[in-house]
Amino acid sequence: MREIGAKRGLDVQEVTWVHHWTSGLFSFRIKRPQSFRFQSGEFIMIGLMGDEGKPLLRAYSVASPAWEEHLEFFSVKVQEGALTSRLQHLQPGDHIFLGRKPTGTLVVDALKPAKRLVMVGTGTGLAPFLSVLRDPETHEKFEQIIITHTVRQSEELAYRDFLEEEIRTDEIFGELLQDRFTYYPTVTRGDFHRKGRITDLIREGKFREELNLTVEDRAETRFMICGSIAFNKDMIEILEGWGMNEGTRNDPGEFVVERAFVG
Numbered sequence: 413m414r415e416i417g418a419k420r421g422l423d424v425q426e427v428t429w430v431h432h433w434t435s436g437l438f439s440f441r442i443k444r445p446q447s448f449r450f451q452s453g454e455f456i457m458i459g460l461m462g463d464e465g466k467p468l469l470r471a472y473s474v475a476s477p478a479w480e481e482h483l484e485f486f487s488v489k490v491q492e493g494a495l496t497s498r499l500q501h502l503q504p505g506d507h508i509f510l511g512r513k514p515t516g517t518l519v520v521d522a523l524k525p526a527k528r529l530v531m532v533g534t535g536t537g538l539a540p541f542l543s544v545l546r547d548p549e550t551h552e553k554f555e556q557i558i559i560t561h562t563v564r565q566s567e568e569l570a571y572r573d574f575l576e577e578e579i580r581t582d583e584i585f586g587e588l589l590q591d592r593f594t595y596y597p598t599v600t601r602g603d604f605h606r607k608g609r610i611t612d613l614i615r616e617g618k619f620r621e622e623l624n625l626t627v628e629d630r631a632e633t634r635f636m637i638c639g640s641i642a643f644n645k646d647m648i649e650i651l652e653g654w655g656m657n658e659g660t661r662n663d664p665g666e667f668v669v670e671r672a673f674v675g
Contacts, residue, residue, distance in 0.1 A: 413461060413507060420467055422457075423448075423510040427502050428482060433570040436489050437536070439475065440502050441482045442510065450514035451521070452478045452547035453540045453636070455672060457511035458485065460498050467509045470495050471672050473516070473539040473638070477546035483510070486539040486570065515672075518544065518636050520553050522659040522668045527632035529554040532610060532647060534562045534639035540670065541636065542571060545579070551588055554634070558623065560596040562610045562639075569597050594623060611646045630654055635667035644669050 417424045429441040442458075450456065452474075459469035476484040489500040502508070518540045523529070529550065531541040538561050544550050545559060563569055575595040580586050598606045598613065606613075613619040620626070625633075635656070637647045648658070651667045659665025 413509075416461070416465070416467065417509050421512055422467060422469075423512060424507050425483075425510045427504055427506045427508060429504060430502050434567050437487070437568060437570050438489060438500055439484060439486045439570070440499075441476070441484045442508060444481055444483045445510070448483070448510075448512070448514075450474060450478055451516075451519050452543040452550070453518035453520070454514040454516035454543075455540070455670070456483075456514045457509075459495055459509045461509075462494075468495050468498075469509060469511070473518075473536075473543070473670070474514070475539040475542040477543050479547075484542075486536045486542075488536055516540070516670060517660065517668045517672075518638060518670050519661065519668070520544065520547075520550055522661050522664055523553075523634040523636075524659065524664045524666060525553060526634045526666075527554065528556040528558070528629070529634050529636070530558045530560070531636040532560045532639075533637070534610070534643050535568075537638035537640075537643075537670070538571065540638055544636065545593070546585060551585075551592075556592055556594075557589070558594045558596060560598065560610050560619075562598045562600065564600050565602045566597075566599050566604045569599070572597060596623070611643065611650065614650060630656075633666075637667060637669040644671070 414424045423445050425442040427442050432438045455471045455473040457469045458472050459467050462468035472485045474483055475486045490496040533541055541559050598610055637644055656666035659668050
């Protein structure tokens with residue numbers, strides 16, 4: 413495996429931790445190479461050996477922040493999926509391929525300075541926001557941080573305990589986030605205290621009302637978007653309708669979208 417990885421410019425790293433949230437969602441960590449550098453919010457190619465003796469790779473956002481000693485990933489389980497059907501069976505001690513060139517658009521450098529950062533994600537689109545939330549640079553550039561996470565059923569709200577409670581007692585970010593961070597979960601099916609698609613809640617003004625924001629606050633708000641193709645399209649339509657422009661590292665704007673994959 414290492415020989416094949418080396419020929420294709422891939423590292424081979426050991427799995428150190430696996431957690432299954434539901435029958436369809438899981439997270440795992442791998443050892444981080446000392447030479448591996450990335451910016452919080454970026455993604456990297458990871459994978460396993462395919463049937464034809466070639467690496468089978470897919471893009472995954474890194475859920476851990478850029479300073480962490482491990483690399484964490486958040487994944488769906490697709491029984492017919494070429495890669496996820498295998499990844500879901502990972503155990504500590506197993507090994508996976510890791511690319512060497514992280515990239516992506518969900519970085520704070522691609523956003524113009526503002527007071528507030530709203531990260532809007534669905535499903536495993538939450539992953540890059542877990543990284544951005546715990547990056548000191550994020551807190552240097554934004555006074556208020558909001559993460560929304562929309563799923564079908566409440567049990568799919570992976571990392572809910574972490575975002576509601578554990579992050580607030582964290583040695584590094586706990587005190588910093590006490591009055592500056594809001595976690596805003598929503599579900600589209602089943603019982604939950606907040607129901608509906610986040611796009612509908614934004615359009616109808618309920619999101620703004622619950623967070624005590626005004627229409628005028630949009631001028632000091634920046635957005636990161638990560639989800640399905642349809643979700644991304646709807647969010648772009650909303651934000652462009654407000655007169656916002658999509659940003660890049662070379663030309664920062666009012667919002668950024670991850671288009672490399674869907675979650």
